[in-house]
Amino acid sequence: ITQNGKDFTIATKKDVTFDTVTANDTITAPKVKATDGVETPEVTGLTNKTWVPGQTQPVSGRAATEDQLKAVDDQVEANKANITKNAGDIAANKAQIDKNTEAIGRKISLGGNTGSTDEKSLSTGDVKFNIKGENGLTTVANGEDVTVKIDDATKAKIDNAANQD
Structure with missing residues (x-):
């Protein structure tokens, strides 16, 4: 046993068995092994208390x-x-x-005084109908509208006939 102020150092032989060891404050040891018969198998006072998922990196071998x-x-x-x-x-x-x-798979077609167009479907990307005029009628498509009107020659004939009265 040696003393340095209030500190005492006890040196023992290499392998020593004690029935009871009591420390009021701290016991420091490089390795601690718990064996059968431990009355309170809990380790407390650990400092690694936080864990942020996705951020905290684990330390291998640490509980x-x-x-x-x-x-x-x-x-x-x-x-x-x-x-x-x-x-x-x-x-x-x-x-x-x-x-x-x-809804996209539904088919549409246009009908007229006689006949109708082929059915078309949005799912095949072929929904386009061409409206054509004949016998003095013309069509003009612009945006959402299709305008049907009398061609200039037919209009002139109608205007001329109206002036004949």
Whole structure:
């Protein structure tokens, strides 16, 4: 036993067995091994308490604290809620896509005094109808409108006939 002020150092032989060791403050040892018969198998006072998912880097061989496990558990719970919400959103989106696909697949055609046009579908990208005039009628397409009018020669004949009265 040596003394340096209030500090005492006890040197023992290499392998020593003690029945009980009590320390009021701190025990420092390079390695601690828990064996059978430990009355309170808990290690407390650890300093690695925080864990930020996606940011904290693990240290190999170091135990996680309950604080860290709780942070991971909270993240798992949040992910679980998000997965449930996303599954519902996916189902709703699929239903809307199916409805839109059905609408796009519908066919349209134009009918006249005699006959009708071939059916066309948005799903094949061929929805275009050409409206043609004949026997003195002309058509002009612009934007959403198709204008049907009498050609100039026919208009002149009608105007001339009107002046003959």
